Amino acid sequence: MSSFFSYLINGISLGSIYAIIALGYTMVYGIAKMLNFAHGDVIMVGSYMAFLAMGSLGLPPVVAVLLAVVVCTILGITIEKIAYKPLRKAPSLAVLITAIGVSYFLQNTALLVFGANTKMFTSVIKLPPVILGDGGVNISGETQVAIVVCIIIMIVLTTFIKKTKAGQAMLAVSEDKGAAELMGVNVNGTISLTFAIGSALAAIAGVLLCSAYPTLSPYTGSMPGIKAFVAAVFGGIGSIPGAFIGGILLGIIENMSKAYISSQLSDAIVFTVLIIVLLVKPTGILGKKINEKV
Amino acid sequence: MKTKMNLTKSTKSTLITVGIVVVAYIVMQILGGAGMLSSLMKGLLVPLCIYAIMAVSLNLTVGILGELSLGHAGFMCVGAFVSAFFSLYFKETMAAGPRFIIAIILGGVVAALSGLLIGIPVLRLRGDYLAIVTLAFGEIIKNIINVMYVGRDEQGIHFSMKDAYSMNLSSEGQILINGAQGITGTPNDSNFTVAAILLVLTLIIVLNLVNSRPGRAIMAIRDNRIAAESVGINITKFKLLAFSISAGLAGIAGVLYAHNLSILQAQPKNFGYNMSIMILVYVVLGGMGNIRGSLIASVILVLLPELMRQLNDYRMLIYSIVLIVMMIFNWSPKAKEFREKYSIKRLLGKKTEKGEA
Secondary structure, three states: HHHHHHHHHHHHHHHHHHHHHHHHHHHHHHHHOOOOOOHHHHHHHHHHHHHHHHHHHOOHHHHHHHHHHHHHHHHHHHHHHHHHHOOOOOOHHHHHHHHHHHHHHHHHHHHHHHHHOOEEEEOOOOOOOEEEEEEEEEEEEEHHHHHHHHHHHHHHHHHHHHHHHHHHHHHHHHHHHHHHHHOOOOHHHHHHHHHHHHHHHHHHHHHHHHHHHOOEEEOOOOHHHHHHHHHHHHHHOHHHHHHHHHHHHHHHHHHHHHHHHOOOHHHHHHHHHHHHHHHHHHOOOOOOOOOOOO | OOOOOOOHHHHHHHHHHHHHHHHHHHHHHHHOOOOOOHHHHHHHHHHHHHHHHHHHHHHHHHHHHOOOOOHHHHHHHHHHHHHHHHHHHHOOOHHHHHHHHHHHHHHHHHHHHHHHHHOOOHHHOOHHHHHHHHHHHHHHHHHHHHHOOEEOOEEEEEEOOOHHHHHHOOOEEEEEEEEEHHHEOOOOOOOOOHHHHHHHHHHHHHHHHHOOOHHHHHHHHHOOOHHHHHHHOHHHHHHHHHHHHHHHHHHHHHHHHOOOOEEEOOOOOOOOOHHHHHHHHHHHHHHHOOHHHHHHHHHHHHHHHOHHHHHHHHHHHHHHHHHHHHHHHOOHHHHHHHHOOOOHHHOOOOOOOOOOO
16 A cells, blocks of 8 residues: 555656646647647756756756756747747648757757767755655655645746736737737737746756656657646646646556556556547547637 | 540659659669669668658658658558568468568558557547657557567467566467567568569559549648538548558558568667658658659658768758758748749749749
8 A cells, every 4th residue: 555655656746747847838839829849858958957067067956957947948939939930820730840850959969969878867856755654655855846846836827827917918829819919919929938938847847857767868858748748638738727637647647557557568558548538538638629710 | 544645634743753663663673683783772772662652651641631640650660560470470381472462461451450540539639639649659559569479389379468488388389579579580572673563552542542532632621621621521531541541551661671671670760759750851851742752852861871971970960950941941931032032933034923832
């Protein structure tokens, strides 16, 4: 029973990281109506930045994380400006292919700059593990921090969107771009802001991910990125609470199938979940049905 | 095929495309017969056909249907393993010719069925779900094959998901699929002639589909889904048709691939995401929706890296830039303006047609 409990906690922790990544997907999808394939690779860049800042520059972990966040934010805005902005009016297939191109570009640049060797990432978290129930359940510092950070981000983001002008602008743009523009909303600025927030969150998720699973390579981001997308679809793409619920559920499903079914097949199980969700409820748990106007 | 002299435009175009392959085949055979082909070139002939089939079939999904598939290598993997398993199973009991023909049909059909299976939940949805699900499919297939163990002895077929020992084979037993080690000892039935014939078949299937009534329906869906639906086109049916044909053709490419090697393993290198992206680059560079373009682009992009080995490290980086630049060049309003201003036609003093994209 205690092992079940620790699998559950670890699943929630992994799910929290997925949820933070899924937020980036869901916000960008909600506003720019595009699937940002490069999001997973922004995670990888963030992790490398933190790794270099701590390893080569010897900066303290907090500064390293901040540096990673700043670099990823700039990267996110730059990607949007160069690659996606010229394609605002292009068909979604063209944007999707561009996004794959960007993802590939980041991966291969990292491969050339940092090399293909896997690096060992030193955890940024120095909290002692919490031990419950006669030592049966061991919750590591990374697990605690991931869950807490995810909850804080959710609260801050929801308040930001509900209470601030920029947040309301984001809602307006996601609802109707043209109407928002007529009401004086700076659409391009709002889209840039969305990419900035998503990329900053990706950097945080990257550091958390590499602290919990301490290996780092140019391909680190792609698999968690895809799974976070699955989480976003699971919860209902475009919905922020949906990303949270989807992420947590997916993390639990993945950890449970690793523990009780097969560790090699856990990815296959996660993707089977996606296909089942698309079959039964394509809009996801919290997704809204959008009626199309002709 | 029509024997009349007044051929329609589409038939003429099909004949030209097929003609290119036939001429290339004859030239290669003459060069090969005269001993003018290097062994590197000879080894590349079958892979060239495989990649061309992959590119043409992916173009059916991406260019004609307008959906993105990122797991095309996954369907190739299905075709490869199903056919390799079949060929190995009947290696002693069947003649090479009919065995290979059945293997090709089997590989194609199973891959098409898996395409259908993926397509049914996904293709009725709007949005970019197909991309992510096909991507997932490619990974699932690789995962499953890498934990699958199949063997046989006098008692019949044994199957395990754990390791080769838990199949409890007798001493006479033979391991057919050995997990991550894959399938060893597939008969090498592929050769350039078979590959070229299959490439021609693929071209005829795809080009005829495009020029047929269902093909027009598929392109109508791509261009305007709502308009297509309102004239009574069954969207899901035609999407499924195009996608499963595309998957089936990828499966046939897989059959060729499996029978060209003696060891078949499901690795990221051959059936992974990278492979799917590479094929996508062929399609995008050749022109989405242009079948002949895919054919030419795949030939050039397979030969070019072989000739420029020193650039190998940068190959994928260059491909990614090609993808981004091609899309921006095609769709960005500024690039469109630029192209209209400096188009070759205009520079030659001819009138450009307005409103042409």
